[in-house]
Amino acid sequence: MSISETANPQGSVVDRLRDALPKIVLSPTVAIVAIFVYGFILFTLYLSFTDSRILPSFGWVGWQNYENLFRIRAWDTAVSNLVIFGLLYIIICCALGLLLAILLDQRIRAEGFIRTIYLYPMALSFIVTGVAWKWFLDPGIGIEAVVQGWGWTSFEFDWIKNREMAIYTIVIAAVWQTSGFVMAMFLAGLRGIDSEMMKAAQIDGASTFALYRRIVIPQLRPAFMSAFVVLAHMAIKSYDLVIALTGGGPGTATELPATFMYSYTFTRNQMGIGAASAVIMLMTIAAIIVPYLWSELREKK
């Protein structure tokens, strides 16, 4: 029901200007989004088909950057790291978030206080999180040194220095940062469930366990969906945490697409390949976000 169109065909210039005011107000944003989001996406897309090296250049090379990209070992590592990291990150965050939400939903004391503690890492920068966990996991001074200091001298925990295991330290730090947020999402979902239905289930004789498994958790589907979308897109964009925690190392053991893109574009002067990797990141995110936004906005109508 539009209330904007009281347009007067014979109106004066002032009248017509006044009628166009809402659109005029919106136009800077439209221009900004057109240029700085979609224009830039097209520009980067175009660059991914060119021979750009240290600076953008416009020699067309077709799919060559993409072919090269998939031949680079570091990209291969980055993609398989993303799969490992993404899957573990999403699964652990959801499991931990759900567990914490259910624990907090048991009418406990000091709920607000505990919730505040669970959620505070979300207010921190990934750089801060990275620094804290970098030294906490450092075998020289961190948890390994501490436990050995307590007398368990054979204790080893050197994942962060270990090529095979370093990617899991990223998972640990990332889960620590975001799981509280997932908890908050599930808690909101739990609080939205009709309490009369819960009473009915209890009268039907459902145990607490059955209550959650059969009645509550299936109803958290929308919360799961939202959590999945948010976590997946955060995983794909993960950059700061890797830089602060491991710098992509040891070697390239914790390289992710985001760090790969940055180093190929700005330090290795392979801008064409960097652009190609950014395009692939965008496509992956779009495949997750677009259907989600589509369904959300269509429901609204």
Added chain:
Amino acid sequence: MGFLDIKQATKSYGAVQVLHETDISIEEGEFLVLVGPSGCGKSTLLNMIAGLENITSGEIAIRGKSMNGVKPADRNIAMVFQSYALYPNMTVSGNISFGMEMHGIEKSEREKRISQVSDLLQIKHLLDRKPGQLSGGQRQRVAMGRALVREPDVFLFDEPLSNLDAKLRVDMRTEIKKLHQKLGTTIVYVTHDQIEALTLSTRIAVMFGGYVQQLGTPKEIYDNPANMFVAGFMGSPSMNLFPAKVVSENGQSAAEVSLANGTKASIPFATEELASDVGRDIILGIRPEAITDRDGADRNSQAVHIVEAPVEVTEPAGSDTFVVSQIGGKDVTGRFRADVAVNAGDTFPFAFNMEKAVAFDPQSENRIA
């Protein structure tokens, strides 16, 4: 030409036409109620009069001046909304004076008018409060005060009472009627409540499916509904509508109906309007208060006829008892006096006042007699 003229006005959203060609002409001082179920186009029409929605085609004119393309603020109208739409951040007096402020009326004049209006509506003690601190009835008064203070040509009311509880609704209804009688302004009032429509209006436009089904005085609408929709929508309990057949009996036309016990009864019409339609299937419409027990029947009527019919249910309602019988396969309700001894299962004489009966064509659903 009337005071407020709606000429061939239509409204479409894309391909969907929500209001079809509508003509209504309102005289100064009239109280017109637009009534109908939700989605009938009544609120759309009101918003078009207000200028909040543009007109797809046609014209709306106030005092002979076309309002097409004129801003809501320049139409000299005032509107009372369903949710009252009081500005939550302003006090009551701020709410009432906002429109005057926007129209550049001087402060001393604004204060004078606020004082008059708040006297009239007895809201003087509320002037410094915020809307959030008011009860529903008080908000309603403030919303009316905001409209009154503008001294508009036309008042528009958009379901103003539907957010109030039943008791308050009745009180406010009376108050609006008093206000209209006192001030004599022109009012267009939208409601889905047919009782509000009947009690308040000088004329009613019954709307359904984007069409005005009938435009007339409350009595015309109630006694002579133009079609089965109007008949069923206006009045509570609603008009009984049941199938019958026109027959000729002793040289008089009558309606033949089938009763629940398998027998047929014929009830003579009060007029011979359907004399040429013998054999035709019709829908007979008769209001509950025109079906009574024998002694409760209207003594001034020349056409009260008794039908012995089996009683299916009785519903005592205090002042009356509603008695239901199956006629022509439909539940037909009669309004009996409260102390009539009638029980479910009895066969009981029902007195039909055929002066009040109307007939509809089953296909077109329009009234034929």
Added chain:
Amino acid sequence: MATTHAKSGNSIGRIVLYTLLVFFCIYYLLPLYVMLVNSLKPLSEITAGGMMALPQEWTIAPWLSAWSSAQVGVEATGLRPYFLNSIIMVVPAVALSTIVGALNGYVLTKWPFRGATILFGLLLFGCFIPFQMVLIPMARMLGLMGLAGSVPGLIFVHFVYGIGFSTLYFRNYYAAFPTELVRAAQIDGAGFFRIFWRILLPSSGPIAVVCIIWQFTNIWNDFLFGASFSDFDSQPMTVALNNLVQSSTGVKEYNVHFAGAIMAALPTLLVYIVAGRYFVRGLMAGSVKG
């Protein structure tokens, strides 16, 4: 869900429940504890394997060093200039994106037009794109605008990519704001800006707080744009902290690193503690629309 709690007689269950809750409190608080205690002890205590212990000798020297004398990149300036950079960057970026977002939300909900929803969808998608996609053209654009490597350049970038979320907040908030109020004000004779200023804005306090907190947290915590578009003297706090920690010259002063990390975390942490309710609301609105 008041009915799902364990029965009060089931005391073993309650003990397990609270044990778990406390365990997770420790899990989340441990890194903060580590940062805090180690920022207050001499380096020797840390390297001797005393990371978990309280300081034997309490000292604020690491804090002073991190603030004003530690080696950040090539210069021994401490984090102070970068902290100021971040503040100079955050305040205008937050203010601009919030104001524009409020106006956008107002237009999109109260003056809708054909294609408004599609436009909003496009705007929203812009929030989720990987910013790697815009780094290259943005670097060039900032160069063209003469803003390369400067704090105003960063302000501009954060403003541009902050509009999406601020519009989202205000749009969803104003969608629930009764349109009848806008109509009443129209009939009263108020125009486009007057309605916004006098009717909507006075009721926008809560969502403005949510939006400001969200933008503040995001922009303060940003690293990618800061690392991409700043010079040595225009780096924001996060970039400087990373440089401090990663600098490979000399002894690793863990205690100074921890002090610096807390400094970088303090503003957002403070906001979270003071206005946590709004912070959570913003988080939720940013993920679950409507």
